[in-house]
Amino acid sequence: MRWLRDLSFRWKLGVPVAVLTLILVVVAGLSMSLLGTFAHDARIYSGELMPGGSRVLEADRDLHQSLIAQRRALQAGNAQERKEQRAVQAENLTQARERVARAAELLGDPRAAKLAAQFDKEIDRWAEINSRVRSLVDDGRVDEAVQLASGDGAEQFDTARNQLDQMTGRVNDMAAELSAQVEADAVSSRITLTTALLIGLAVCVAILIVLPRSVLKPLQAMSARVEDLSSGEGDLTIRLANPARDEIGRLSDRIDDFLGTLNEMVSRAADTTKQLSSAAEELASTSRETQSNVDAQHDATDQVGTATNEMTATVQEVARNVGEAAESAGEATREANDMAATMERTVTTVEELARQLDRTGEGVSRLTADAEQIGTVLDVINAVAEQTNLLALNAAIEAARAGEHGRGFAVVAEEVRTLATRTQDSTNEIRDIIERVQSGARESSQLMETGRQQSGETVTMVRGCGEQLETVTAGIQSISDMTSQIASAAEEQSSTIEEINRNITEISEISGRTATGAGQVSTASDELARLASELEGLMGRFRTG
Template sequence: MNRLLKIGGLRLKLVILVILVSTIPLSIMGGVTFHTMKGDLATNVDAALVDQLWWLLWGLWVVAFLIALAIGWFAANMLVRPLERLASGLEAIASGQADLGHRVEVTTDDEIGRTSTAFNAVMERLSGLITQVADAADGIAASARQLEGRSNELSRETNEQRSDVEQVVTAMNQMSATVQEVANNTQSTAESAGQATRAAEGGRNVVQATQGSINALASEIRKASTVIDELKGDSDNIGSILEVIEEIAEKTNLLALNAAIEAARAGEAGRGFAVVADEVRHLAQRTNDSTGEIREIIQRLQGAAGKAVQAMEVSQQQAEASVSKAGEAEETLGYIHDSVTTIDDMTRQVASATEQQSQVAEEINRNIHHINDIAVRSADGAREMQEAVEALEGLAERLQAEVAGFRQQPA
């Protein structure tokens, strides 16, 4: 309403201006002419003729006024209507609800016509720009949705990987504790084997020193028999420990295989973890092979211990039967001494290998903890990426909302 009043006021002002400009010269000329004629005619004609001339001039002035009014109205329409169309288009753009397909009609070739032509060119350029912006906003929104889906998938996979790594960390901690326990038990076994060696050496010296004393010999033989029984019991315990080690090796092998499969699923990001998992699997295989060798040694040890028990029983019977068997008992004790020494050496080798395995397990445990830290950082990065994608999607929606206010020109 205010805009119509403003445009109507402008049209009225233009009409009045044109009328004034058109009638002022005519009024001046008519007044001068009338006074001149009145002065001239006052001496020659009568008053009736003067009045007729007066009314004639008034009639001419009215006709001139009407003509000026028509010219003013026509000029106002020629000037105001194009300006009104331009104002309407500009106000629509300013309000954000413009029809970008709308064009102002160009009816003249003057300044207003050139202004209308420039306005149409601006609208054409703005239409193309808004179309490009709308397409870009749609592309950004689509990319944001795609990135959001990929980010969610990556976050889920990272969380799964982190959970798997935590399970591996727990298993490695348990394995490290078990390996350490095996090392301690092996050390105890080595100490027991050393004690058995010293006991056999003592029995041998006693037999050499007291061949004439059957009771002393029998007593020492009984002591040696007791030590061998303990050795056999320790051998049985080692067999149980080896079963535990074999079970751990099998579980470690399966865990390494599962870790390698998960690393293969992770692609490039899991390549380093796949190498570690493969090393763990090889370590488990070597542990399994070493356990088999140790089992064979323990079986031979148990067989030797059983033979030693039998030999000690026979030696005891022979010692009680005759002093002449003391020499044979001495030889038997020498054999036992050598066997126990061999067992002691083997047990120490097992202890050394177990200690090395414990160190390797600790190194693997540190590497897996490092992988776990990387997985945590990857999860944090995936979460930050998801937040950035959500912000990008919000910006795309705002841009689409801003562009939606402009109606595009139909193709």
């Protein structure tokens, strides 16, 4: 079995998988073939035998319906009924012929086709007898027609129907043959599948027996050699020496090469360890001196950092005070700007008020003019009322002269005179009211003119205050600019001092880290010396020659 030992793992694993795959493909192919056979038989049964048998049964039914229609035609009491039954008979007979022909076509069997042809001939003979029966009935010879139909006609009908019975029997025979064929195919397929499965099982058992031995045995040997190497006295001269040419054999060769390289490296490491032990002791002494110098430098940088921090705090305080002054100046500037805006809005409002007073004065003037026009109209109304009063008085005098006939006219004249008097009184009251309105309008016009003049003076004063406020704002802005420059200079100085402070702090931190590192180097040097001594002892455990 040397060839199996030297076979690569690709083939050791691939061949069994390929064999199992082949067996699986064979089993699947056989199963698909069996399913195809069953499907074909099922198609024959469902697509040929069942439809063909159904057509034969339907043809037998149509044949009986045709016979019943013939008998009803013989028993019909009038020509119309006889004609209808003959049509039914002909229709059913035609359907029977078509169904038998379709059944023979579906079955696809020569014997069934022969029976269908014979059925067609027998139906032709029965149709000929039916034609003779119809002729006898049409001639009025009903008894002879009945005798012919029940004699030769019935015998010929049975002969034709016998062909259908034979076709039904043929369908049953074909179904039995198909069932037997299906059962035989099933038995053959079971035998074939069982054989294939047994072969596959045998191959699996062989693979389970042979493959683990061919793979695990060299692995176990290699594991035992490596375990001996790791738990022994460190003999690096031991080799695995696996003769196999597979992946495990090549791995064993690489491990042997590694052991040879490791043997050489350990030999060199043993020599280097001795030199490292001496150098580690010298490094520990130098590290202790370096740590002492770094500690002194760290103390000096701490003192410089403290002084720089105090200077930074002083500059930051100055910058903070200047910043507050700049903020106060800015706040004053903003308030002055707000006040200027307020004054500007006040000027706008007062000017708008003056314009409103002008428009109101114009309205009062129009009101005065309208009141004067109303007074003129009232004078006209008053004159009309006086004239009406005189006319009413004259009418009353004339009515008194007329005596009894002018009494009604006198009453009307009295009412007119009364209304004229009331009109004069109302007109006088309206005139008084209009005079008061005119007087108030003139006073309002004078007050509005005075208010307009005062609003103009107010605008002038507010604008003067605005100009003074702009001067103050300019001064405050100048102060704010100077304080901003001072604050900027203080901030730059503070930034410079902070940069110096950061550099000193960084130097201090570096000194601290250097001191810590020096201490760590000293500790590491001591540890390195100890490890070098320990490594020297460990190297002594390996046997390199």
